[in-house]
Amino acid sequence: MGSTLLRNAVILTVDADNTFHPLGWVAIVGGRIAGLGRMENCPSVHDYDEALDLAGHVVMPGLVNAHTHSAMILFRGRSEGQSLLTMEGWYNSIREPELSLIASDIGPAVALSCAEMALSGTTTFCDQYFFAEEIAEAVKEAGLRAVIAYGIVQLGDKARGEEELALATNFLRQQRSADGRVIPWFGPHAPYVDNTEDLLLEEVAVANEFGVGLHLHMACGPEDNEETQRRYGTTAAVALEKLGFFNGRIHAAHCLDLSPEDIAVFARARHASISHNATAGLRSGREGICPVVDLKAAGVTVALGTDNVAANNGYDMINEMRVAGLVASHREGRAQPISSAELIRMATIEGAKALGLENEIGSLEVGKSADLIAIDISGAGYSETPDIETLLVYSGSGRDVRHVFVAGEQLVQDRQLLRRPLSEIRAEYSNTYKDFWSRVEAARKVA
Secondary structure (H helix, E strand, C coil): CCEEEEEEEEEECCCCCCCEEEEEEEEEECCEEEEEEEHHHCCCHHHCCEEEECCCEEEEECEEEEEECHHHHHHCCCCCCCCCCCHHHHHHHHHHHHCCCCHHHHHHHHHHHHHHHHHCCEEEEEEEECCHHHHHHHHHHHCCEEEEEEEECCCCCHHHHHHHHHHHHHHHHHCCCCCCCEEEEEEECCECCCECHHHHHHHHHHHHHHCCEEEEEECCCHHHHHHHHHHHCCCHHHHHHHHCHHHCEEEEEECCCCCHHHHHHHHHCCCEEEEECHHHHHHCCCCCCCCHHHHHHCCCEEEECCCCCCCCCCCCHHHHHHHHHHHHHHHHCCCCCCCHHHHHHHCCHHHHHHCCCCCCCCCCCCCCECCEEEEECCCCCCCCCCCHHHHHHHHCCHHHEEEEEECCEEEEECCEECCCCHHHHHHHHHHHHHHHHHHHHHHHHHC
């Protein structure tokens, strides 16, 4: 792998000190960040295989989408008027057509999701779904970095749970990409809604054996806590802690209805984090809002995610930062309880930390993987400001991302995908989409 020099850009490092260079450079050698600093110390362009003059751009770490279901792009626009954060809404608009999915649907769907994520600045995402093997192959072809949690839905069937556990364990053994960009995890869908405590604890044991995490939904709606209150007289988080579930690395999505006791559970756990999916939560119509300010005050790692694009309709993590900031102001009843700089950290280094990748990605530091993006801030909607973070969060858009690198490989150049043209990805997906929904309609007629 060659070397690249990015120069004349605003450099937002998102390191521990939030170091900011109003005009600076970043050097990439062998897929890693070899140096960075202000332009007065910039090395010669002749020392590198390639040099990009990025005047009018911000260079920053690639964005981390901490919760999504990439294959569910097939359901975009198919759940309007339904809350996917309730069992009824999920089952009626998603689970029933999911029964018509086949393995060949997954690759084209994930390819388009990866394209949309890359083109809006996401370089790493955390996925949870069925067909994990097919998702992994599509991610490898796209070149993004991903934690892929093998989705397990038991639905009260003990034999099904045991079978899924065996398949998920095999996935952990086999699906590790040679370059480390694909990382397999477990993905129990949600506690007590569809997976028994025995199965959940077996998953924790296997995950700890392999040194990986578990990604699940938690406190999405009243069903989670109603069931555990009925059975154990407490909330899901408290009940799971008593069972030993929080002994491993736990990454929980949504968490809209957390009590002070639940927050304390996450704070006590050694490796527990939350994906705040603000847009999906608002579109669901739920009154509850993830208590991000309280969680962060307790020392809990909180990342940002889009959820699936049936719930969100988009993968733009810059928009997700903005919505997370707005909804926090609304929940707390005061202006900007989460600063723009902190929102950017939640979409980068905090997301990396949630996935156990903070030593590899999430900030621009020498020795880390060169997962970074360049955002054009020279166009309409941007202007001079002393506060670059607020400019990006509240004026920015993923559509202004011009260049994307993962492990030093340029995946997007001047808003064009380099591995595979978007037109080709879209054409294949369109055929898959039509075929899938034809099968769904045929199954409904039979039923």
